[in-house]
Structure formats: C-alpha cells, structure tokens
Amino acid sequence: MKKWTELVPGAVVLEAGSSAKFKTGSWRTFRPEWLQENCIQCLMCWLYCPDMAVKVADGKMTGFDYDYCKGCGVCAKECPGKQGKKAIIMKPEGK
Amino acid sequence: METRELLKWSAQVKLREKSKQEGRLEHGHRMCAGCGAPTVVKMVLMATEYPVVLSNATGCLEVSTCIQEFTAWKTPWIHTAFENAAATLAGVETMYRALLKKGKMPENVKFIAFGGDGGTYDIGLQSLSGAMERGHDMLYVCYDNGAYMNTGIQRSSATPLGADTTTSPAGSANPAGKLQQRKDLTRIMADHGIYAAQASPSHWLDLMNKVKKAHSIKGAKFLNIIAPCNRGWRTATDNSIELSRLAVETCYWPLYEIEDGKLKVTVTPEEKKPVDLFFKPQGRFKHLYSPENEGVLEKIQAQIDKTWERLLKESEGPC
Numbered sequence: 075m076k077k078w079t080e081l082v083p084g085a086v087v088l089e090a091g092s093s094a095k096f097k098t099g100s101w102r103t104f105r106p107e108w109l110q111e112n113c114i115q116c117l118m119c120w121l122y123c124p125d126m127a128v129k130v131a132d133g134k135m136t137g138f139d140y141d142y143c144k145g146c147g148v149c150a151k152e153c154p155g156k157q158g159k160k161a162i163i164m165k166p167e168g169k
Numbered sequence: 170m171e172t173r174e175l176l177k178w179s180a181q182v183k184l185r186e187k188s189k190q191e192g193r194l195e196h197g198h199r200m201c202a203g204c205g206a207p208t209v210v211k212m213v214l215m216a217t218e219y220p221v222v223l224s225n226a227t228g229c230l231e232v233s234t235c236i237q238e239f240t241a242w243k244t245p246w247i248h249t250a251f252e253n254a255a256a257t258l259a260g261v262e263t264m265y266r267a268l269l270k271k272g273k274m275p276e277n278v279k280f281i282a283f284g285g286d287g288g289t290y291d292i293g294l295q296s297l298s299g300a301m302e303r304g305h306d307m308l309y310v311c312y313d314n315g316a317y318m319n320t321g322i323q324r325s326s327a328t329p330l331g332a333d334t335t336t337s338p339a340g341s342a343n344p345a346g347k348l349q350q351r352k353d354l355t356r357i358m359a360d361h362g363i364y365a366a367q368a369s370p371s372h373w374l375d376l377m378n379k380v381k382k383a384h385s386i387k388g389a390k391f392l393n394i395i396a397p398c399n400r401g402w403r404t405a406t407d408n409s410i411e412l413s414r415l416a417v418e419t420c421y422w423p424l425y426e427i428e429d430g431k432l433k434v435t436v437t438p439e440e441k442k443p444v445d446l447f448f449k450p451q452g453r454f455k456h457l458y459s460p461e462n463e464g465v466l467e468k469i470q471a472q473i474d475k476t477w478e479r480l481l482k483e484s485e486g487p488c
Binding site for chain 2: 094117130
C-alpha cells in the first residue's frame with residue numbers, strides 16, 4: 075500500500091477470516107516434522123495448535139500447514155506418540 | 170480406570186467429529202508463537218454449537234486478530250475498548266431480545282465476550298459486574314495470563330504474588346517481585362449469583378463441558394481460563410499447555426465451578442504436586458530461588474494449600 079487512498083474505507087474488513095491471506099510461516103525457526111508410523115491419530119496436535127496449522131482430513135491428521143506454523147513446538151511436546159516414540163519432532167529450520 | 174479410558178475414547182470420537190467442522194478462528198492471526206490464548210478461544214468456540222456474536226476487550230487477542238485489512242474471525246465480532254466488552258455485548262444482547270420478540274431474529278444465538286485479565290480483573294470490572302448483575306444472557310470468558318502482556322508485561326491484579334513484571338520488578342530495593350496477592354475474581358463473579366467456573370486448556374474436556382453447561386443456562390455466566398504467555402512468563406514457546414497442566418496439578422489454578430452458590434471441584438489431581446514445579450520453568454519467578462527471598466516460596470505454597478483445602482471442604486463431593 076503506497077497511498078492513503080488505498081486504505082479500506084472506514085477500516086471495515088468485508089471478508090471473514092481474511093487473515094488467512096497473511097502467512098506467518100516465516101516466523102518459524104524450528105520446523106515440526108510428522109512421523110506417520112508413530113502417529114496414533116489422537117488429534118492432540120490439532121487441538122493444541124494455537125495457529126490452526128495442523129491439517130486434518132476426514133477426522134485424521136495429514137500433516138502441517140507450513141504457511142502458518144510459527145514453530146512453537148507445542149504439538150511436539152504434547153504428542154503422546156506410540157510406545158514412547160514421538161510422532162512429531164522439531165528440527166531447526168533451513169538445515 | 171476402565172471407565173476413565175472409556176470416557177477418553179468417547180471424547181476422542183467427539184473430537185474427531187469436531188475436526189471435520191470449520192473452525193471459527195482463522196490462521197494467519199499474529200499472536201506470538203506458542204501463545205495460550207488462541208487455543209483457549211478455539212476450544213470455547215469449538216464447544217459452542219450455536220451461532221455466536223462475540224465482543225472483545227482490548228488486549229493481545231483483540232489487536233493481533235484484527236490488524237488492519239485482516240480479521241481472523243469468522244463470526245460477528247465487535248472490537249471494543251478496554252473497559253466495555255461486557256457492556257457492549259449486554260447492549261447487543263438486549264437488542265437481540267427486542268428483535269427476537271418481533272420475529273426478526275433466529276432463535277438460540279449465543280453471546281460471548283472475551284477479555285484478558287487486564288480488561289477483566291482491572292479495567293473492565295465495573296462494566297462486567299454490571300452486565301452480570303443485570304443477568305444478560307451472555308458468557309464472559311476471561312483468558313488469564315497474569316499481567317498486561319500486550320503493552321509490555323505490566324502487573325495486573327491477576328499477577329501472582331512474587332512475580333517479576335516491568336512494574337513490579339525484582340531488584341535490590343525489592344527482591345521479591347509483586348508484593349500483593351492476586352484477586353480471586355472467579356469467587357467475586359460467583360457472588361453475583363451466577364454460574365462461574367475456572368478452566369484450563371490442558372484439561373480440554375473439562376473446559377468444553379463447562380462451556381456447554383454455561384450455554385445451557387439462561388442468564389449471565391463467567392468463565393476464567395488460564396492462558397500461559399511465554400513472553401511474560403519468560404518460558405519456552407512449547408511450554409504453554411504443559412504449564413497450564415502444572416498449574417492445575419499443583420492446585421495453583423484449581424478447576425471448579427460454582428452454580429447457585431454451590432461449589433464443585435471438577436478435577437482433583439491424582440497427586441498434588443509442589444508449586445515449585447509450576448514456578449521453576451518460569452523466568453518471572455527466577456528471583457524467588459535466590460537467598461534473599463528465602464521463605465517466600467513456602468509462604469506461597471502455604472497459601473495455595475489453604476485455598477485448596479477450603480475448596481475441597483466447600484465442594485459438594487469431588488470426582
């Protein structure tokens with residue numbers, strides 16, 4: 075936006091949930107990785123994700139939405155995993 | 170144990186069904202990584218199976234979900250000032266009742282106001298008290314992170330004793346951080362004769378049940394939910410749910426509800442843990458472990474024990 079005339083009139087946002095156009099994935103320094111073989115589909119990652127960045131389809135976790143994941147690591151910490159093996163691990167971004 | 174497993178299983182099935190529905194808070198909001206507040210909002214809205222109208226007091230949640238040009242909300246949502254989230258929603262609810270009588274509105278619309286602890290415990294207290302006293306059919310949800318986190322971690326009346334904030338700093342003049350007790354707002358709200366409860370995102374089933382129960386009651390309702398803030402609590406970003414769980418297990422944040430003046434403890438921890446476990450991962454309590462603050466932790470622990478015992482005594486039968 076360069077000129078004030080391009081501002082939305084009256085600061086009204088006309089579209090619900092338009093924040094989806096703003097991608098927060100670049101905030102991330104750690105990246106969650108999903109190990110499908112250890113996943114028990116408890117959906118705790120989906121429930122606890124503060125950024126709605128866990129993708130689910132038909133009631134099952136299918137991966138992460140890296141456009142929005144801020145890399146906080148709550149999902150990895152809360153993941154119960156299978157037999158002590160986590161289904162989500164955090165890895166440094168860019169490696 | 171078996172019934173507990175069964176309960177967990179049936180809850181999981183319900184969660185699966187919930188995951189198929191469209192969320193009401195969209196991604197792309199600019200709350201910090203690992204913030205507890207969006208999780209709280211998400212859970213409250215997930216448990217609300219009605220059309221809703223929301224109002225939001227000034228705070229982190231309000232400013233970072235509606236930064237110019239964007240909104241993260243998929244529901245009617247009113248941006249209010251710091252002190253009047255409850256008053257605004259009370260007005261909307263009154264208008265709704267008038268229009269409902271004329272048949273111009275659909276039935277069963279629910280009203281929820283969100284506010285942080287600054288906008289609820291301090292600045293918005295009088296309008297909140299007024300709305301609750303008048304008995305508007307609305308639910309007020311306070312997400313309590315224990316300070317004015319949005320403006321830079323200033324103390325509020327929800328800040329716990331001993332916490333280091335920018336306006337109650339622990340230093341050479343005052344080594345102990347905040348010197349005053351926190352306000353027990355849930356009790357104050359319950360004394361309005363309304364349904365009031367305390368919840369935590371770590372115990373999500375309990376939280377959702379309380380929201381559902383609140384919606385089934387006609388009149389004013391108040392819900393106080395702990396929402397860890399990793400910036401203000403000086404802790405790692407992945408700690409928010411773990412800390413809210415520890416708050417419950419140490420009885421720092423007991424889960425109970427008060428209905429018609431009757432108190433019921435809804436979650437009794439299997440083993441009551443020392444408050445030290447909740448304090449240790451948080452940098453805002455770091456100074457309490459230095460030699461000049463000897464005895465402060467014991468004092469806090471004694472207070473928590475006293476409150477918990479009082480709650481159990483008043484409770485109609487813990488489950």
